[in-house]
Amino acid sequence: MIAVAENYEDELKRAARAIQEGSFFRIFSHYDADGVASAIILSATLKRLGKDFHLSFLRSMDNDVIREGGDATIILSDLGSDVSGLENIKGIIVDHHIFSSKNILMNLNPRRFGYDGTKEACSSTVAFLLSTRIDQTNEDLFPAFIGGVIGDKQNVGGFQGINLGIVSSLRQRYPAVKEISLVGKSIYEGIYLSIDPYFSGLSGNLEGARFFVEGLGIDPDKPILELQTDEKEKVVEALTLKLIEQDVAREGYETVVSDIFNFPELGLSSNLLFEYLDASGRNGRMGLPVSWFLGNKEALEEMKSIFAKFREEALEQVEKSLNLLRDIGNVMVTYVDNPFLAGITASTIAIYVARVKKPVIAMYRNKEYKISGRATKDLVAAGVDLSKAIGVAAREVGGHGGGHDIAAGGEIPFGREEEFLRIVNSVIGEQVGAAKGTSKV
Structure with missing residues (x-):
């Protein structure tokens, strides 16, 4: 189990006891990848404990909706830590954002304990810490944790802080490999669908992406994972040069290659898992990946479909917004x-x-x-x-x-x-x- 500051450990254990002693819970979570991933971890944890719970997703903190939780123990996930006006509820904050209000709930925000909530821990990190304090076997929720970390870009440039501690402690069980950060059935489709990194003239341009790969002397229809070492190096070099030509911000270069975790039990890699979480959440289908993690295997095909459509819409929106x-x-x-x-x-x-x-x-x-x-x-x-x-x-x-x-x-x-x-x-x-x-x- 990853070690954290002593005062943080005490607060995590206090929250764990509150969950173990509670009977009914209302989870309110944000809809982005980190919020959805955090909700997955919290929901799976409560289900394994045999607890009754109800999960709702919000765009932002909504006190009127949250108060409807009544006598339930409220868990606020990735919605911020400024909770003025909620003094009369009992609850736990699972969050990592900057905040200024006085702590009126059990606040697990890592910023309270000296950690950088922008780089070292996101809401999925906090949910994972809490879950593993309840039962260490919940370490098998690591894929959801990683999906949330990628969603908040806390993997860019390398893991840090608590995130690094978790990844390092579970490295034998969940090893990572350096791979090209593209998703798609083929190398050219991966470039065509890529938005982070975004390749001007290639992202969203099917013919342009195919022509680019052909120009490297590589079969554009070749699956990304089947590329030979020399082919990978050629693709990475060419894409990096493309970003240099675009004069992108320095973090843009750090996204071409990243640590990729493969999860055979899910049939997905970590970067594809993040894409499914993010696309589902941003299409108003936040509950879909949660139900998938809780056993609804039929949800996977729908998530794939949502991602493909969402990515094309996002690329079109970028071009329109640039104008x-x-x-x-x-x-x-x-x-x-x-x-x-x-x-x-x-x-x-x-x-x-x-x-x-x-x-x-x-x-x-x-x-x-x-x-x-x-x-x-x-x-x-x-x-x-x-x-x-x-x-x-x-x-x-x-x-x-x-x-x-x-x-x-x-x-x-x-x-x-x-x-x-x-x-x-x-x-x-x-x-x-x-x-x-x-x-x-």
């Missing part, structure tokens, strides 16, 4: 047609589009605006903190927001979007200016 991109000073702004595509669109543009070099905010308009902001590691090093910028701006216009320095989101009232953008632009300018020791707005 809508506008520079407002310290931030780039664009728009999406689907709220579930806001995050992946902002991230792809921020990392893989050379002319950007600024944080990207993608907005979805409905009765209100859904906001997703993404930055790069270099921008964060320069002082950018999207959690604070989006949080401050959203609250100023009557909305809410938060997350991480490198990735954050929120919701704001319709009609207040330009005011919101002016405030975000100003705050980010101040952040960068303060980091440089100068004023820049």
Whole structure:
């Protein structure tokens, strides 16, 4: 069992006892890959204990819905740790986001105990720690943990902190190999479907991807796992050169090759598992992978179908959003047609589009605006903190927001979007200016 700080271990064991002693639980979880993976771990743990539970997915913290849990023990998963207004419920927070409110519930956020919730532990990490404190045999939920870690990009550049500890402690049972980070039936399909990394002119371009592989002297229909060592090296070199030509952010280069775990019992690799979790969640089918992990094997084919359709929609959205991109000073702004595509669109543009070099905010308009902001590691090093910028701006216009320095989101009232953008632009300018020791707005 992975060791953590003593005070964190004490809190994990206290939460484990609360679950073992409880009778009925309401799990509320976020819909992205980390939220879905965390929900899988929590649901499987409760099912194995013979506990009654009900799982719901939310876009963001919704106190009115959460209060409907009544006398049940509430578990809040990947929804943030700011829970003001929920003082009268009994519950556990399984989360890793930046927070500022006083702890009124049993908060397992690793940030409380000195860990970096952006790089070293996500919500799936916390759920896995909790589950293995309840029963160490729950280590077989490692695939879900890895799916969540990949979903929050905490594998990019190598595992760190608690994540590294878990991976290292279970290395014999779940070994990893360095592989090309592509998914698809063939090498050219993998490039065509790739969005992280995103290859300009190849991703979303079936003929372009096929021609690219043929130009390397490789059969484009060859399965990725059947590539010979020299063929893999040739593909990696060519794709890396492509990213250099695009002048991508430095983390973009770290995604071409990554640690891949193969899970024979699931019939999936870790990167494909993440894709299925993410696509299902962002298509409103969050319960599908949960039911699959709990025994509904028929769900796998539906997840495959959802992923294929979702990836094509995401690639089309990136191209469309690039044409809508506008520079407002310290931030780039664009728009999406689907709220579930806001995050992946902002991230792809921020990392893989050379002319950007600024944080990207993608907005979805409905009765209100859904906001997703993404930055790069270099921008964060320069002082950018999207959690604070989006949080401050959203609250100023009557909305809410938060997350991480490198990735954050929120919701704001319709009609207040330009005011919101002016405030975000100003705050980010101040952040960068303060980091440089100068004023820049």
